[in-house]
Amino acid sequence: xxxxxxxxxxxxxxxxxxxxxxxxxxxxxxxxxxxxxxxxxxxxxxxxxxxxxxxxxxxxxxxxxxxxxxxxxxxxxxxxxxxxx
Numbered sequence: 001x002x003x004x005x006x007x008x009x010x011x012x013x014x015x016x017x018x019x020x021x022x023x024x025x026x027x028x029x030x031x032x033x034x035x036x037x038x039x040x041x042x043x044x045x046x047x048x049x050x051x052x053x054x055x056x057x058x059x060x061x062x063x064x065x066x067x068x069x070x071x072x073x074x075x076x077x078x079x080x081x082x083x084x085x
Contacts, residue, residue, distance in 0.1 A: 013032070017029075019044070020032075
């Protein structure tokens with residue numbers, strides 16, 4: 001039915017549509033209707049890189065936040081154990 005190359009392109013387009021829908025809440029059909037595959041690939045590569053950067057920034061910020069919350073929880077536990085409430 002499909003050649004190997006066609007399967008790769010089809011999967012890429014489906015992944016793109018799902019990403020646009022779930023991550024950015026865009027109507028993917030209207031968005032990519034008149035776009036060439038090369039433009040779509042360039043666009044999605046840029047979006048993917050930007051998303052990775054944002055996720056990395058978010059993750060590093062969360063680790064600092066989790067560390068502070070962990071210290072507060074340990075303080076509360078130690079205060080409870082020693083009776084210094």
